[in-house]
Amino acid sequence: MNLDVQSLRTFSRLARSGAEQAAGSLSTLTGFDARVAVTKVEMATRSDVEREFRERDLVTVHVDFSGAIEGRTVLAFDRERAVTLVDALVPGEDADPDSELATSGLKELGNIMLGGFIDGWADFLGEAIDITTPTYVELDAGRSLQDVAADSSFDPGDGSGADISPGDEFGAGLDTDHVLAFRNHLETIDAEAGFYIYMLPTHDSVGTIVDAAGEGDEAIPVETFTSFSRMISDGADQASEDLTAMTGITTDVDVSRLSFVPVEGVPMELTNDARQGVVLEFSGTPSGYIAILFDPDSAASVADALMPGMEADSAMRQSAIQEIGNIVTSGFLDGWANALETTIEISPPTYVDDIASAIVDPLVTELARTQDYAFLIDSAIVTPDETFTCDIYALPDERELREAFDQLAPEPN
Template sequence: MHVDIQSLGTFNQLAHEGAEEATRSLTQMTGIDAVVDVTKITLLDRDDVGEGLAGQEFVGVQFDFEGVLEGETVLVFDTASADTIAEALMPGASEDPAMAQSSVEEVGNIMMSGFIDGWADYLGATIDHSPPEYIERSGANVLPEAPDPDGGDHQQVFVFKSQIEWVGESVNFYIYMLPEYESLADAMTEHADTEADAIPIDKLETFNEMTTSGTKQAADNVEMMTGIPTEAEVTQISFAPIEDVPKQIGTDTYVGTVVEFTGVPSGYLMVLFDEVSAVNVAEAMMPVEMTGDELTDQHESAIEELGNIMTSGFVDGWANVLQTSVDHTPPRLVHDMGRSIVDPLAAQVGQHQEHAFIIDSEMRTDDIEFSAEIHALPNEKELRAALDDLDVERADQTDADVEQIFE
């Protein structure tokens, strides 16, 4: 089954407009000025859905929907946001649990009805939804279980996520839509405008699995160089308008490396550490003990070296499976806010395309405070060409020759 780039872009815009309609409903009901910050479609392993919500408490409303699309959707507020919304709707509600729950249900029902109705209008078909179910849970447990309509045939799922923020406030809340795989794929295929830029879904899944293996190889390289046991975590492929790409990295400060890779596909790859992780992992590579927590020239040199090894393992894994030559430039050290790092790269890629695939991986260790992110921004047309030629039977052949990397 194939999905074309234009169809992905249309469905992403549809989700964005649905989120904007829901947000307008919120503003009309409460007077809270809010905007949709970013909307994206993500393909990831069902076990990783909601990983970014870990360690937080949420309330919200959940709906089942069925018709031309089937699945579940949820509107998620952190508890502080929910109290503020309840207070804006019914003064005093935040002090009364029953009133607070009623407020969340009322807001959620209005917002999500508009969201689902917008999808139905575009698809020209009926999508029915259940009454809102109030939920109050921790982390990813606030989300419904990822759909599994095929008895496990598809280990990955598409998730639509919109992040909404209050204007002038550092508060976010989210809309997650988890459609069943086959109904979404059928709808996308039916509404495809052209076959010229079609992407086979099964190969996109295989590429995601291949990226997971590449991340594990990069994690092994970290452990080999530092002695720190490191595990690959979340791997996902997201699709979003090119102007939204920098927003996905956020405003935190990172230290890391950027390379341009050439071949099929070409693009950019970033290896990013938060500042504490950068110091910790760099010092694990040094032969002498360092004092202080500021980055020195020695730290930066170590990060450059580590970024090069991680990039090589990651990109070489792609080349092995795709049976293409993928080269990369020497790593360029970066130390800046995430969005500032990504902005010029997205601008370069945006000269040739309106939307982008963003390939994201994370790795962590329990031994020290350490986490690393790998973000790849490939050329859309070249990625599609690589997927066309991808032999899915080679998906597990991502091992890079580490000795060759060190030469």
């Protein structure tokens, strides 16, 4: 099965259209003025997607679908938001949001929202898509989805279940550790934290959608996307090792994934919290921009690890962060260069101190001159004791990334 950028654009438009339908249903049912903030098409490992659900205090409603395409949709919202929803749907039940009446209200909300989301895909394909009865799932913080799935009450054959991707058929290609997910962030006027809709189609269903979208002349085997996703992880691993060697602080790669996002949506994917770090430009195959960002406490920790006793000297701290950013970027991109058998040049690092979305916005503006969508590559490097967290965001040029994909494509049989 092959994917092309046109197919990804079609996927993104359909996912956004479905999310807008769901947002309309949410507004009608609850009175909340909801809108779609960001729609992403993600290539990620199952563990990364599941970690996002596991580490947040989320409640979710799952609906399976079958017919023209098959898979699972998940509506997720913060527990605090769930309580607000219960009060709007079933007045008086917010005091006991886990009651049968309250959860029934949330399931019905999920049924209507996710049903509307799937209807858009059915209209596009011109065929019927059936959905199952919604299942309400409450995930305890720290309890993995695998733990929930292993619960004696879980029956993987009943079409409900707690795992967002309950079988190898949800793999996005030959590498079944990866999934192709459609992720939509909905928000309300009074709160940035809102609702998330995930759609995880089966591998065969992705092929069905691709066929309907029409493959272009420059289609890319889906295995290439998974190869590139692995390359991102390998680069983050190398950056982690270099950072450990440089600072003496053991680090781990927490998340690495490749997303396809409308250009204007990239800054909205990033936090509005303060960040310090560096921005660099890289050139070769591919070219683009990369930002290495720390929260202020993390920046102080890594700078002190590199230059002990210099925390009072802002110029020296800035120099330390620039050096760390340079080393991390080199490690991250050297793995790419090795995998692609090419050379990637890196510009001197520019120190930045602002909110993350504002830091990335000028980079996005530059890319928007030549493309409407962006491939956003994000990784997080963390320490086991949370001494610091390092976020890596890369924005490659779409055309040159295509050349990189060509070099990773498997040889034809």
